Amino acid sequence: MAIVMKGTGAAPCKAACPACIDIPRYIRFIAEGKTRQALDVIRAKVPFPSVLGRVCPRPCESECRRRELDEAVSICHLKRFVADFHENLWSHHLQPRPPARSSNGKNVAVIGSGPSGLTSACYLANLGYSVTVFEAMSRPGGMMAFGIPSYRLPRDVLETEIRLIPSSVMMRFGTRIESLDGLFDQGFQAVFIALGAQESIRPGIRGEDSSGVMDGLSLLRDMNLGREVRLGKKVAVIGGGNVAVDCSRSALRLGAEEVIVIYRRSRIEMPAYPEEIELALREGVNFLFLSAPKSIVPDEARLKLELIRMELGEPEAGGRKRPIPIRGSEFDVTFDNVIVAVGQRPNIPKAFRLALTPQGTIQVDPENLETSRKGVFAGGDVVSGPSSVIHAIAMGRKAAGSVDQYLGGEGLIDLVPAPPMEKTQVPYGNETIYRNRVLLSMLEKKKCVESFSEVIQGYNLNQAMEEAQRCLRCDQQVLVQVDLERCGQCYTCQMACSLSYLKACNPEKARIKIAPDEIQWKEDCVSGCSFCIQSCSRGALSLGGG
Structure with missing residues (x-):
């Protein structure tokens, strides 16, 4: 045994x-x-x-x-x-709104109150820093507040979690920072820039400034601010990311009867979350793939959108296949409104005097997120380009630890x-x-x-x-008793393993291996599965103890 x-x-x-x-x-x-x-x-x-x-x-x-x-x-x-x-x-x-540790007398400025900025502020405050968050808008949240519709993220949910940020964090709204020098002059010893990527990219086609054409970020921002947004019955949304899908679903709620998302690649290349695409289809949004806009022409009170069919070529640097226009495949579709959501980028003041990447994002040291200026750190979409809330939060956490180390701490931020x-x-x-x-x-x-x-x-x-309780608990190692004397080398355990995970009987690829003098499990074995133990009729395998 x-x-x-x-x-x-x-x-x-x-x-x-x-x-x-x-x-x-x-x-x-x-x-x-x-x-x-x-x-x-x-x-x-x-x-x-x-x-x-x-x-x-x-x-x-x-x-x-x-x-x-x-x-x-x-x-x-x-x-x-x-x-x-x-x-x-x-x-x-x-307790709710936990007070920070006793103040260490050091001041940190955070520019931007999106997920990255608020995360860094939260953890820095809990380390005893006096943190001031500067936000250009009238309330906190960044893209969480202004770029995500409430049917995905209800406002009260976001506001509740923001209220739980340590009360020592000072928020200054309606404040746009144009120069970092002024912040250091005010006594801040470190700055974390989390501006996000909130400037829409234009497609660069004729007629994109026509009346009835709007950019996706502006539509979502106006909608979340409670401003009136008027749309006609038939709306086109150009783009394939989450902003485009959010705009399409919002358009239906704003009164549009027909909404068509136009994307130049196929569905599999869409950067939008698959589950959001499924929900859009469920709600009645239509998708037109492998089509790209060439021009927008005002047609009385409507807009004639000239499109061209595309085909996919070889993969580009990012892995997605390059869309290639098909000559002579142009066609027109008339809409009441055209919403453009082809991407966004950061808007970084030149007076910050920071080194930028070729993509227009802030260049940072990947190890600590420090910029080209001493004491200035950056994270979130302003560094990565448009990404997800969880990635922005992760960078905010990393920045908090880096700022703490820069100011003499150990960089340990976890509660x-x-x-x-x-x-x-x-x-x-x-x-x-x-x-x-x-x-x-x-x-x-x-x-x-x-x-x-x-x-x-x-x-x-x-x-x-x-x-x-469906979790297989891969983080644990399970003790298994092996009785080689009882093993009949019938390979039932191997067949059960391969059938369970490969959906095909291929014992050679099973995660358990039977040999004359031992039974082994491969490194990628799922510990909590235990199919091999359950399938053994001779009792050669059983859960161990001790």
């Missing part, structure tokens, strides 16, 4: 998270109904779990090993559940999470059964476009616990 370790103890989901959230740990807490402890684990790394639970692109779920069995664990919506369940609670151990949890050695018991993820309810199709109410509804406690 021998005791061996099954699984590597490495969780792909955690490795894929830009903010390094301990995903397996908070999922285990949820599975056991310990929701406050789960919230602690999340907030140790990010200040906006409710927001992320709604708008994160979920790189963790793309790497979830449960996908090989049936469907990925609904990691993102479990995060949302915990944060919503404990609304207005910062942490199990900290203390919940008490340690012992690693269990026995599976929950039913997570290895084929179980699709617990479905989320959604508003009826008709009701979706009648208002800006949130479309996707969250889990309740029972649903969340059930979904969390």
Whole structure:
């Protein structure tokens, strides 16, 4: 009899998270109904779990090993559940709007109150810094507040999480910073720039300034500010990113009867989140692929959009195939409005005197996010270009640690999470059964476009616990008893493994290997699966202990 370790103890989901959230740990807490402890684990790394639970692109779920069995664990919506369940609670151990540690007498300026800026401000304040956030708009949030429609991210959800930022953080709204020198003259010892990328890129076609043509960011901003936005019955949206899809779904809610998204590549190349595309289709948005605009011509009270068919050539540097116009394939479509959403870029004041990349973003040292000016750091979309909220938060975290080190600290910014949890050695018991993820309810199709109410509804406690128990716990190593005397070398365990994960009987590719004198598991073995143990009829494999 021998005791061996099954699984590597490495969780792909955690490795894929830009903010390094301990995903397996908070999922285990949820599975056991310990929701406050789960919230602690999340907030140790990010200040906006409710927001992320709604708008994160979920790189963790793309790497979830449960996908090989049936469907990925609904990691993102479990995060949302915990944060919503404990609304207005910062942490199990900290009160709402936790006061920062005693002031260390050092002042830091943050330019921009988007996800990156607010994240850095939050963690720096908790280290005792006096932080002032300068924001050009009338309220905080950046693209979270002005670039994401409320049917995806309700305003009260965002406002609640912003209120939980330490009260010592000073916010100055309606303040546009044009020079960094003035900030240092005011006594700030370090500056973090998180301006975002909020300037729309024009397509550069004839007629783009015609009446009835608007840019996507302006439309979303006006809509989120409560300004009146008038659209005709038939609307075109040019672009393939999240802004374009958000504009298309918003247009339906603003009264448009027909909305067509026009994209020059195919659907598979669209940078928009796949789930958002699916929701747009569900609500009645149409898509016209492999077509690009050539010109916009006013036609009485309407707009004639001249388009040309495209074909895909060889992949470009970014990996997507290059769109090539097909000669002689031009055609016209008439619309009431044309919304342009082909991309955005940062607008960086020249007086900042910072080195920029060829793409127009701020050049930084990737190790610490410091710019070409001493004491000036930058992060978020102003460095990366348009990206996701989670990537902006991750850069805000990194910047906070770098600023702390620059000003003499250790760069340790994490809050203390919940008490340690012992690693269990026995599976929950039913997570290895084929179980699709617990479905989320959604508003009826008709009701979706009648208002800006949130479309996707969250889990309740029972649903969340059930979904969390689907986790295979790849972060743990399972002790397995191996009795070679009982092993008949029937290879049933190998067949069960290959059938479960490859959906085909190919024992050679199974993660368990049977040899005359030993049984081995490959490095990528999923520890919590235990299909090999369950399939062994001779008792040669069993969960070990000790």
